[in-house]
Structures are given as structure tokens and as C-alpha cells.
Amino acid sequence: MRKLLIGGNWKMHKGIKETEEFSKVLLNKEIKTEGIDVFIAPPFTSIPTAVEIFKDTGISIGAQNLFWEEEGAYTGEVSSLFLKELGVKWVIIGHSERRNNFFETNEKVRKKVKKALQKDLNVVICIGEKEEEREEGRAKEVVEKQLQEGLLGLEYNPEKLSIAYEPVWAIGTGRTPHPEDAQRMHSIIREILGKKGEEVRIMYGGSVKTNNVGDFLKQGDIDGALIGGASLDPDSFAEIIKIARGI
Ligand code: PEP
Numbered sequence: 463m464r465k466l467l468i469g470g471n472w473k474m475h476k477g478i479k480e481t482e483e484f485s486k487v488l489l490n491k492e493i494k495t496e497g498i499d500v501f502i503a504p505p506f507t508s509i510p511t512a513v514e515i516f517k518d519t520g521i522s523i524g525a526q527n528l529f530w531e532e533e534g535a536y537t538g539e540v541s542s543l544f545l546k547e548l549g550v551k552w553v554i555i556g557h558s559e560r561r562n563n564f565f566e567t568n569e570k571v572r573k574k575v576k577k578a579l580q581k582d583l584n585v586v587i588c589i590g591e592k593e594e595e596r597e598e599g600r601a602k603e604v605v606e607k608q609l610q611e612g613l614l615g616l617e618y619n620p621e622k623l624s625i626a627y628e629p630v631w632a633i634g635t636g637r638t639p640h641p642e643d644a645q646r647m648h649s650i651i652r653e654i655l656g657k658k659g660e661e662v663r664i665m666y667g668g669s670v671k672t673n674n675v676g677d678f679l680k681q682g683d684i685d686g687a688l689i690g691g692a693s694l695d696p697d698s699f700a701e702i703i704k705i706a707r708g709i
Contacts, residue, residue: 466679466706467624467663467686469586470502470693471526471554481508485515487696495520498706499686501552501584502693506540513549524552524586527560530573542581552584554688556612558630561588568611579618586624586665586688587612589651593631601629602650609654620661626688627651632668634690639668641677641684648683672701679709 476484481504503524504512512523529539545553555578556571571587578585589608591601605627627647632638639647644666652659666678667688678684687706692698 464661464663464685466498466709467665468498468500468703468706469524469552469554469626469665469686469688470699471557471667471688471690472502472504472508472694473526473559473690474505475694476504476508478508478511481511482515484694484696485512488700489515489519491696491700493520493700493703494707495703496707498703500703502699503552503554509545509548509550517549522551522584523549524554524584525550526554526557528553528555528574528578528583530570530577532577542577542583545583546581550583552586553578554586554588554626556608557588558590558628558633562630568608571608571612572614572616575612575618575623576616579616579622582622584622584624586626588626588628588667588688590626590628590630590633590668596629596631601647605647605651606654609651618658620658624663624665624686625651625655626665626667628667628688634669636669638670638674638678641674641681644678645681645683648681652683670702672698672705675702676705676709679706 501522501524503526528542555574560566589605591604595604648664663685665686665688666684670687670689671692
């Protein structure tokens with residue numbers, strides 16, 4: 463049985479003060495996380511604050527990116543060593559915003575995944591087709607290429623690596639696929655992953671809110687949700703966690 467995984471991707475939102483404010487409200491709700499895994503990925507600069515506040519709460523802290531080298535002349539990049547030093551447990555790699563705005567290729571994704579796994583971080587690799595690719599009937603081909611090239615030659619423990627299927631046209635738009643269409647894609651992704659696919663957790667991401675998360679999580683091959691906008695509001699993030707625990 464795969465444990466449900468709920469992740470909040472704050473993107474470039476919430477500095478230290480707002481992280482403190484969010485956490486105060488969330489923790490006041492005395493949310494329970496037993497039986498599921500929950501992480502929040504704040505911006506790098508808010509990570510130390512978040513790690514401190516969420517210590518022993520059942521909510522782990524993730525990063526939204528890392529670099530594949532550990533040290534050196536790589537201006538502006540962040541090493542896996544520094545993330546480990548802060549107490550980071552999760553890392554999101556290959557989010558579509560990084561692929562599209564910062565030219566992150568499948569090869570770069572693979573190098574980052576390799577380093578993150580080497581450092582015993584829990585990895586979430588984001589994949590998903592763009593709207594035009596979907597319209598051209600190429601969604602499966604696109605995710606297959608992202609997976610095959612992103613994982614090429616990598617040995618991994620399926621407990622440490624999760625996939626987030628995030629159709630790009632659904633991210634931040636309020637539009638979502640029908641949960642059964644998402645389920646079909648998750649099942650295809652599981653097949654592409656082969657034997658390990660049975661154990662790998664595949665999250666759905668793209669405009670997940672309190673009013674639709676239950677319908678996604680009820681699907682047999684949807685093992686969690688990666689949440690952008692709705693994770694910024696402590697009330698809705700707490701409600702999503704509560705719904706996930708009830709599935
Ligand atoms: C995301 O950023 O991964 C995401 C799914 O965003 P949103 O929930 O806002 O669509």
C-alpha cells in the first residue's frame with residue numbers, strides 16, 4: 463500500500479515573516495499527519511525558519527531545486543550539501559516553471575536527481591505535457607521522454623523517488639483534467655516505470671484545491687498531490703491534509 467504524499471510548493475512566495483505567520487496559523491489547527499507524508503517547499507531563504515518551526519510536527523521541509531555539483535564556481539546555485547545542513551528532507555526537481563523559464567532539460571533533471579538521491583534526499587520529479595502537446599495527442603510521448611531521459615541509467619529506491627504528474631496547462635490556471643483522465647495518465651506512467659512503478663508514488667499536480675483533491679486522491683494510481691496556490695493558505699492546506707487522511 464503506497465502512503466499518500468502531500469507537498470506544498472510555495473514557489474517564490476513567503477519570506478521569513480510570512481513563513482512565520484503561515485506556520486502559526488497552520489500549527490494552531492493542530493493538524494494530524496499520521497498515515498500520510500507531508501512536506502512544504504518554501505523559497506531557499508525561508509527554509510531555516512520553516513525547518514525550525516515545523517520540527518517534530520510531522521511536516522517536513524523541502525527545497526524547490528538544487529544543483530548537481532556539491533561545491534565550486536557556480537554563481538547563484540545551491541548545493542545539496544547546504545540543503546542537508548539545513549535539515550531539508552525533500553527536493554522538487556524539474557518543475558515545469560524551471561523547465562520552461564530556466565531551460566532545465568531532461569539531462570539536467572537527471573543530474574540533479576542523481577545528486578539528490580546520492581545525498582539521501584527524497585526526490586519529487588515533475589513531468590507533464592503542455593497544452594499544445596496534449597492537443598496534438600502527444601501527452602504520453604512527452605511524459606515518457608521526460609521519464610526515460612530524466613531517469614536514464616539511474617539506480618533508485620522507489621521509496622525515495624516520487625513523480626508529480628503536472629499537466630502544464632493545469633498549473634495555476636484553475637483548469638484540471640477529469641480525475642479519471644489523470645488516473646489514466648498515472649497508470650501509463652506506472653507502466654513506463656516498469657517493475658519499480660508499483661512502489662513509486664505518483665502525485666497529481668495542477669490547480670488542486672480543497673474542493674477537488676478528494677476526487678483525485680480516490681483514484682487508484684494517484685498517490686498524493688503537489689499543491690501550488692492552495693498551499694499558500696494555511697486554512698486550505700490544513701483542509702487538504704485532513705481530506706487526504708480521510709481517504
Ligand atoms: C505547482 O506549482 O506545482 C502547482 C501544481 O501549482 P497550482 O497548484 O497553483 O496549480
